[in-house]
Amino acid sequence: MSTVSSWHPRITIVAGLAVLLFLVLDVVDSRGETTDPPFVAGFERFARHGDLSPSEAGGLLISELSCVACHESENSQLTPKAGPTLVGTAKRFSASWLREYLADPSGKKSGTTMPHMLGHLDPAQRQSAINKLVAFLGTQSKPFETVRATGAVAVLHEFWNQGDPVRGRQLYHTVGCVACHQPDPNQKTYQTTPTAIDQMITQLDSEELQELGLLRAARRVESVPHGDLAGKYTRRALTMFLIRPESIREGARMPNMRLSPSEAADITAYLLGKKVTETAIPGFEDDAAMIEEGKSLFVELQCRNCHQVTDVASPKMATAWAELNPDSTENCLTNPAAGMPEYELDQLQTEAIKGMFHSDTSIAESNAGQLVHRHMLKLNCYACHQRDTVLVNGRNAESLGGVGRYRKAYFEMVKQVDLGDEGRLPPPLTGVGNKLKSKILKAVFDHRTTAYRRHMKARMPAYHANAVKDLVENLPVADQAGDKSESLVFGKSSDLMFRAGHELSGTGCVECHLYRGESLPGVVGLDLAGITSRVRPEWFHDFVLDPGALKSRTRMPTFFPDGKSNRPDLLEGNVEKQIASLWFYLKDLTNQPLPAKIEKVRSQNYELRPAGRPVVLRSFMQDAGTHAIAVGFPQQTHYSFDSEQIRLASAWKGRFIDARGTWFERFTPPADPLGESLVRFPQGSPFAVLDPGNVVWPAWKNQEALYQFRGYRLDSKGVPTFLYRFAQWQIEERIEPLERRGLRRQWKIQRVENEAAKAMDESGVLNLCIHQATKLQRQATIQVNGDGLQAHLAVVREQDNGSGNRIIKTQESERWVVPLDGNDQQMVVVEYVW
Secondary structure, eight states, X not given: OOOOOTTOTTEEEETTEEEEOOOOOOEEOTTSOEEOOOOOHHHHHTGGGTOSOHHHHHHHHHHHTTGGXXXXXXXXXXXXXXXXXXXXXXXXXXXXXXXXXXXXHHHHSTTOSSOBSSTTSOHHHHHHHHHHHHHHHTTOOOOOOOOOOOSSOOOOTTXXXXXXXXXXXXXXXXXXXXGTSOOOTTOOOOOOOOOHHHHHHTTOOHHHHHHTTOHHHHSOOOOOOOOOHXXXXXXXXXXXXXXXXXXXXXXXXXXXXXXXXXXXHHHHHHHHTTOOOOSSOOOOOOOHHHHHHHHHHHHHTTGGGTOOOSSOOOOOOOSOGGGOOTTSSSBTTTBOOTTSOBOOOOHHHHHHHHHHHHOGXXXXXXXXXXXXXXXXXXXXXXXXOEEEOSOBTTBOOOEEEOSOTTTGGGOOBTTOOOOOHHHHSOOOOTTHHHHBOHHHHHHHTOTTSOOSOTTBSSOOOBOOHHHHHHHHHHHHHHTTOOOOOHHHXXXXXXXXXXXXXXXXXXXXXXXXXXXXXBOSTTOOSOBOTTHHHHBOHHHHHHHHHOHHHHSTTOSOOOSSGGGOOSOTTSGGGOHHHHHHHHHHHHHTTTTSOOOHHHHHXXXXXXXXXXXXXXXXXXXXXXXXXXEEEEEEOTTSEEEEEETTTTEEEEEEESOOEEOHHHHHSTTOSOBOBOSEEEEEOOOSOSEEEEOTTOOOOOOGGGTGGGEEEEEEEEOTTSOEEEEEEETTEEEEEEEEEETTTEEEEEEEEEEOOOGGGTTSOTTSEEEEEEEEESSOEEEETTEEEETTEEEEEEEETTTBOSTTOEEXXXXXOEEEEEEOOTTSOEEEEEEXXX
């Protein structure tokens, strides 16, 4: 018979099986009102179902509710989470939202871990205290950090107001947000084949699931509530928070999802919906006396113990943790006196915390494995990752955690190739401390680190270094990481070893892995370049020898069945030497030849693969004509430019172009894009001079004489800027990728004089055609969609926002055109996303 913890009130024993009753326990606070108890992800997912020991459950709550921020304790297991810094409150939060939140924290945000500090006051006293606190918090003003552009990431003017809710919805459901937060059940997902276990779960009842140990995998994982985001944040405040949440909540559980500024703005647009754009947050009092009273109240109520503010006295401590009596008449858990925090705990939470006062394990030394387990509970790492825990309720446990059964569909691969859960879900963390070198473990949590699993849409989040310090230090100890040097594990390298490793790589590894970004067609696995700088030599040896022993249900096959090599012709069939040769070959991969199969594929085609710098190729293309200029970028977003009709012709993502026809076959057949997601841009002239009432865009043949293509120049990064004239304007056009999204197109327009322009009607206005489609849909004043391509007008000179733009319609298509001030130098920037 399975044993369960006797402290859990939601489990009973029936016919030798633990049957969950899932009762809903309403919590009634000191005012007689029904409230929601604090939501702690690890507690909700595991403790409520008996998966944690009493000390683990109680310790988790004490830490997440920041009990010892007031009740000092020497027990390092109880380190308080603490709340967000309130420096900058006046810029981040709505004053009206603050008032409502302080009046009823759990009522305003379901599941909040902040206690009610004003529940003991009558309504008039409470409102007075709230006004004073909000007035004080209004003095906590701090400018938003400046977000600077990089070579790969453009930063638009007021980017926080430029978000696209459609893109934001897609990002929210794919980068990892829904591992913790509620997904939209109507969101479309890529269909993948369920695993055998997931298929089995749908066919079993609860007793059968319990008997097979699958109840945990079958459970629905509750979501971390968002609260009233639209009432709390401005667009700018939420966007800035999503870019760097750790700068505001150093110890809190919202991680950095490695979002670019535009991605953060997109998700903000999705989460806030049609919230009106604000330029400032009104509603804070400017009364010196009220501010001073609020400051004193902030200390008196011990708000300072959890929150950072400026110019406030040191925290005011309460009774030490070791001296508390949870059974006293008045206490924080069940019957708070005036001035005590009211957490509105339910019965299970209360009993878990009380159990810590009577448990010897509350002061016992924890081993490294238990420390890792507790930190993963606090940071909610189990929302994405599985890991074998040390002990649960006194017995060895199955793996805890992993993406919830009903959330798996939102985790996808970049190229939508079905490699099962291993290809799209975050990896299990059992033994990861023995796998990764310590410096790599630390780097994994750093927001500056480049992702290693680029085939997955979900991203490994980053955390503040202080939040993961103990986790990084204890993982290698917990997993008994090997400390043998490379030479002790593999011996010495040699040319013979390099050649053997090269040959072995071509035997099987090349079928699933990339090498320096090169691969066989259709391969989407990890790139083995740099692998020896990331993993420990001993782990590499053991994993290559028997992958299944270190990673359950891995797709990685063994090439040494029964410990014997299937290539007896290499290094005398010696398994140890062959594994060593793979290590040395991969370590020196930069200087070594690629596997023979990849080299053969490369020799049979003339595919251009931009790496490091853009590739510019003059060619003959279907969309761009006989004067095509194809430009490929390492970011895997490319375009073609028609230098005859002087227009952007097409763009695509993924692979670039095959140069065989250009180099050897005299442009027959035309060069076609090798990638995917091809989009086409407006036909005909990009510029025209129109009267305000003119609703006809002129044909190219009527404009051709006004154009003169003058070539292009390359900047230091290899990006071309196209140079041409139209009538009396000299134009420079630069086109470059937007990170993971599309293209950024920039025109610099300078009025000049030339002979072709003298005959033009000076009464007309210079117009630019930005988009053309069968049917255009305006999403905003400066944003239009059509034929799968979205155009966003980002900049039209400083004194104009492009509001005069219009859509010109004909029977065949519709054009989005923007009037320009052709009398002076001007810049126009448009973002295209598809």
